[in-house]
Amino acid sequence: MTRPFKIVIVGGGIGGLATAIALRKGDREIIVLEQSSLNREIGATISLQPNASKIVEQQWGLAAELKARGSMTDEAFQVYNLAGELQMQIQLSTLAKYGGERVVYHRVDLHEALKKIATSLDHPGRPATIRVSCRVVTCDCNTGQVELENGEKVSADLIVGADGIKSSIRRAILGKDVPAQPTGHSAYRTVILTSELLKEEEFINVVDPRKSVTTMVIGHDRRLIMGPARNSSIYSVVALIPDENMAESSANSSWTTSGDLDKMLKSFEVFPEWAKKPLRLAREAGLWQLRDLDPLPTWYKGRAILVGDAAHAMLPTQGQGASQSIEDAEALGAFFAEVQVGNLSVREVENINRAIFDCRYDRATLIQSYSRQSAKPATDPGSIKIKMNPAEFMDYNCFYKGALDWQRRQQELNRVEQKSVDQCFEALRIKA
Ligand SMILES: Cc1cc2nc3c(=O)[nH]c(=O)nc-3n(C[C@H](O)[C@H](O)[C@H](O)COP(=O)(O)OP(=O)(O)OC[C@H]3O[C@@H](n4cnc5c(N)ncnc54)[C@H](O)[C@@H]3O)c2cc1C
Structure with a gap:
């Protein structure tokens, strides 16, 4: 007797709701456990960079929903100095080469639109259920069971820790607290x-x-x-x-x-x-x-995996925090695409979690480090570790076409590097 694959997502922020959308498929059962009442998102805006806006707006089809709520494509970026003089102006139409735009939303609008698509009956796959006022306190990564503050236990084949910078799932995965x-x-x-x-x-x-x-x-x-x-x-x-x-x-x-x-x-x-x-x-x-956060040694253990700020909280200097949560969510959707029924052993789920981590870790960590580096003044020589200039970094960030494409590109790169190492050895052997 088979049962549908069951997923518990801890945290109903941008990362958690995006993961619910990415994992919606067939009869999978998805439950989002959120500690708050979800009624008060802060009064602020948030921008998604082309690498994430194309996932949200094009791949998941939220463009019209977000447009109706007043989303705006950023057209230019300008910098003034203290004397009020214009120092620099960049037309963002140049971003078209990335196949997506830099889009600005009110945070409430982005959050509401993600929630609507995650739970709507009009989209493919069984709608996700959101349970509010459910604070998760512990997680057993091997059995796939989380415990709520009131003592209730909820089990699943996959536990996604989307519970932000103070993540409780991170504690369970790493076996210790790693403070931000x-x-x-x-x-x-x-x-x-x-x-x-x-x-x-x-x-x-x-x-x-x-x-x-x-x-x-x-x-x-x-x-x-x-x-x-x-x-x-x-x-x-x-x-x-x-x-x-x-x-x-x-x-x-x-x-x-x-x-x-x-x-x-x-x-x-x-x-x-x-x-x-x-x-x-x-x-x-x-x-x-x-x-x-400093880069973590891992993001997964057994049936549990971290996404978003829980995995790689970063400074907002590149506007990539939420964008990276969305890339994580898309990666989960891609790597679990073939899994429909809930008969996978803990090792099988862990193997998929490992593949996601291997695909995502270097990229998210580099963006996290660059975000930290760009917050430091240029006069701090010790801070300059990443040598890419801002234009190269923009290309690195935004020529992104989803996790499977990224994995393929990384494998290709490794093959080329391995080939040149092999050629060097071969040349040395002939010489000798
Ligand atoms: C000033 C500032 C500006 C920013 N600007 C941008 C920007 O322009 N673009 C961008 O991409 N990013 C930006 N960011 C970063 C972005 O806001 C975060 O990276 C993003 O919101 C992370 O989403 P998340 O879902 O991982 O975490 P969160 O948004 O923190 O969501 C975590 C959720 O989990 C819930 N939760 C926590 N613990 C538990 C628990 N134990 N049980 C159940 N639920 C729990 C929380 O209530 C919350 O709803 C900015 C950040 C700051 C501070």
Whole structure:
């Protein structure tokens, strides 16, 4: 007697919901266990880079759903200095070569759209079930059983740890806690109404907040990153500061807190007056102490595997955190594609988990390291370890066509390298 393959996904963030979409197939049973009530995603925007937007919008077919919620294709990126002078402007139409765009969403919109497709009856495969207020406390990776805070046990053939930077599944896989590292940076995030910003002449003389352009203002050790979202009805600001400026008291213990608007403004007092206008209009702001993980020794054990921030939390400097969660999700979908029934032994599931890890690890780790490196000032010589320049790195990130294609390219590369090693040995043998 066969039963459908059963999957428990711990965490209903972007990574968890994306994994539910990628794994939906046939009669597989998918349950997402989420600790919160899922009612409050933060008021902020998020961008997906071409490598991930083409998976979400094209491969999974969410483009229309997201467009209806006001998604915007970023058209240009511009950088100003403290004197308010334009330093650089890049037209993002050049991204077309990657087969996808850099797309900006309100986080709530992306999350809601993913949730809708994961659970909708109108898509192929049995819809995923989301259980909220279910906090997972432990996981037995070999039997594939998680235990909830209330003592309930839930078993599955595959456990996906999509439970973010403080992951409990990571603890179960590694057998110890691996805390995320403070990186010396914090970020305020706020969203204001574009209609209010349009009344600020000083600002609109420099930047049109309705245009799909990301504007960065850099000064000393801090930056403002701003741009429109939701069909230009809102304008989002991320304000990066060094940690020691994060005066809000609870931030060190909780990593996120509500930001003090006066302190936020004070942190940018030397910035041009026009650039501070959005900060002055903010009614509330969130404050994040930015943490990332050192590369982990592994992401899997037995029936359990990590995705997203649980596996490779990274700094937002490349805008790749959620994008890498989506690549992970797509990889799970591809590598488990042939598995329909729940009769796989723990070794068989572990072998597939290992193949996913082997395919994903180097890529996600390089992007994670580069994100850390680009947060450091260029004057810190010890920080420059990855030699690719930003354009090469953009190519590395964005010429991505899914996990199986990546695996094939890596195998090809290894074959070429092995061939040249063999040729060297052969040449030496002939010489000798
Ligand atoms: C300031 C800032 C800006 C960013 N900008 C971008 C950007 O522009 N582009 C980009 O790609 N990335 C960006 N990121 C990174 C991105 O937000 C994360 O990489 C992404 O949200 C990770 O998704 P996730 O699903 O892995 O984790 P999370 O979003 O953290 O989701 C984890 C989920 O698991 C749940 N959970 C946790 N523990 C348990 C448990 N024990 N039991 C059950 N449920 C649990 C949580 O409640 C949560 O819902 C940014 C991050 C920051 C801080």
